[in-house]
Amino acid sequence: MSVSFIRRIASPKKALTTAAVAAATAGLALTAAPAQAATSSASSTQAIAHRMIPDAAQFNAFSxxxxxxxxxxxxxxxxxxxAYGLVQALPASKMSSAGADWKTNPATQIKWGLDYMNSRYGSPVKAWNFWQANGWY
Known part of the structure; x- marks a missing residue:
């Protein structure tokens, strides 16, 4: 392994360490972890929705x-x-019809939202068509 290859690997780590020390000295904190957590939370919520809405067109519209x-x-x-939650229910408490854990459980919010889109518009695709025409659904 060449020294230049090791330097290319070590340099970003050294730069990050230097930035962290400088930030700490200035009384700041580097906070990359929360953004990463939010991204993985969104992707896991999307995975739940995808399991609940297996049809690709309907899932894409819901998404x-x-x-x-x-x-x-x-x-x-x-x-x-x-308005609250993934689908911005108004009043938010309407989602309680899908489950008592509506405030904290994405699956409950997805179930309620899917039921709402199906009952009001006929499907998520039709709800998305309405949303595109009106900017709301």
């Missing part, structure tokens, strides 16, 4: 709505309206 409404954050809250 587009959720991405616009909450960014796949099951705790997303609209401060102006009080």
């Amino acid at each position: 587009r709505i959720v991405e616009h409404e909450s960014g796949w954050n099951p705790s997303a809250t609209n401060s102006a309206s009080g």
